[in-house]
Amino acid sequence: MYNYHLCTKRLVLCIDQKSFFASVSCILKGLDPLTTKLAVVADTKRKGSVVLAATPPLKQLGIKTGSRLFEIPSRSDIYIINPSMKTYLTYAQRITEIALRYVAPEDFHQYSVDEFFIDMTDSLHLFSKTIEEFAQLLKTTIYEDTGIHCAIGIGDNVLLSKLALDFEAKHHPTGVARIQYHDVPSRLWPLKPLSDFWGINKRTERKLNKRGIFTIGDLAQYPYEYLKRDFGIIGVDLHLHANGIDESIIREKGEIFKPSISKSQILMRDYKVEELKAIIIEHAEVLGYRLRRKSLLARTIKCSIGYSDGEKIAKQQTINDGTDLTEKIVSVVWKYIYQHVDHHRMIRTVSISLTGLIPKSEQQMTLFDDSTDLKQGIIDQTMDRIKEKYGQTAVMRGTAYGQSGTALERKNLIAGHKK
DNA sequence: TCTGGGGTCCTAGGACCC
DNA sequence: TCTGGGGTCCTAGGACCC
Structure with a gap:
């Protein structure tokens, strides 16, 4: 049993927008989310499409996030609709602005998009007497301003606030729950199955079950050395988290540096290898654009291909100086695909991710010795400017207009979802 | 009835360097 | 005959999150 007096104790809230x-x-649509049966699916035209969100009354029929479209009964009182990503982002922004009335950034x-943490340790006294009272105030304000119901978990640290949210607040009528260190044995330890716990999925759950660990309490009391031996760093976290310990503090995280940029797509149909070129160009253009907007260079380019039968293969290549050139990304990825992907098999998923990101200011000048790169850089810049002025589909490389291009069909999508 | 899209972080083995 | 050790980077593949 840990001595929780030695642990950092803060007032952390974890807020989740319901469905x-x-x-x-x-x-x-002018409907009430608490009484309407509505599901947002990735694409209403695809029977196997995933459910991205379902209202509580629909959830009661057994439909949840991750269910498939074909699992939803066809009934006249059930709405099935495509996402409106742009609007979702606007709502998320409004809710963020509300939260920032109460805490420093x-x-x-x-x-x-629908979940955030705030640390009220320093500012609570300005707004409320107790943290529970504040949680109610925040919940009411968000509802009155946006019509969205939220649930709030309160904890002595970031982890406990998240667990209070997932295990209690989401299921309480009040929508608010608090877990402090002294509640850990009575409220965390009885919990099962393990995969409901943050950071444990089914596979890890099975591995733990084999060791006779079925509840969070079992995990908390299981010898730490064995967890560390068998699960590495993750084992250490499993042990600490089961004991309610998490030393991270929001403001100490510093500026969040995103270590990767990626773009992935499940294709609308099976593709032959030769048809992929146009897709690769589209992805590379988007990624190159995002890199250049942030003045970053990618040192590592990774491409993953999924065959129709579900098998995946991946390859990455590191370029010492880094690049932000669309053409360079295309050539690295295409060379790999052409040489290593089995031309006799059909392809269903494509993903390109860029890691090892470095600021462009660190670029070696030698790169510019190559006049081809210089020319490509000018082409990219020109295209970026046109896109900024006239929209993403204003200019496209010739291939995107071919049979296998999807950019035109996708111009009305944000992150693969309809606007 | 084939599939969401965007991420973060970890691991094991190998290459290479001193 | 039988192998140095430590550090860093790269690669392929997983596990997990919303």
Whole structure:
């Protein structure tokens, strides 16, 4: 049993917008998310498409995030709709602005589009007497300003706030729950299955089950050395988290540096290898554009290809000086695909990710000795400017117009979702 | 009835260097 | 005959998150 008096104790809130995409889509239609059965699916035209969000009444019928479109019963009282990503982002922005009325930006952390953390340790006294009272205030304000219901977990650290949210607040009628260090044995330890716990998925759960670990309490009391031996660093985290320990503090994270940029796509149909070139160019253009906008260079280019049968292969290549040239990304990826992908098999997924990102200011001048690179750089810059002025589809390389290009069909999508 | 898209972080083995 | 050790980087593949 840990001596929690030695642990950093803060007032952290984890806020989750209930069925976020589905709720916003209800509001857009003038419907009440708490009484309407509505699902947002990635693409209503694809039967196997995943459910991105479902309202609570639909969830009661067994449909949840990750279900497939064909699992939803066809009933006249169930709405099935495509995402409106642009609007979702606008709502998320409005909610962020509300949160920032109560904390300094360094005490705020956006975890995902519908989830964020705030550390109220320093500013609570300005707004409320107790943290529970503040949570209610925040919840009410968000609802009154946007129509979105949220759930709030309160904890002595970031982890406990997240667990309070996932295990209790989301299921309580009040939508608010608090877990402190002294609650760990009574409220965390009885929990099972393990895969409900943050950071443990089914596979890890099975491995733990084999060792006779079924509850969080089992995990907390299992000899730490064995976890470390068998699971490495993750084992250490499993042990600490099961004991409610997490020393991270939001404002100490510093500026968040995103270590990678990626673009992946499940294709609308099976593709032959030769048909992939146009897709690669589209992806490279988007990635190159994102790199150049941030004045970054990528040193490592990684390409993953998924065959129709689900098998995946990947290859990465590191370029010492780094690049932000669309053409360079295309040539590295295409060379790999052409040489290493089996031309007799059909392709269903394509993903390119850029890592080892470095600021462009660190670029070696030698790169510019190559006049081809210089020319490509000018072409990219010109295309970027046209796109900024007239939109993403204003200019495209010739190949994107061919049969296998998807950029034109996708121009109305954000992150693969409909605007 | 084939598939969301965007991420982060870890590991094991190998190459290479001193 | 039978192998140095430590550090760093790269690669391919997983696990997990929303």
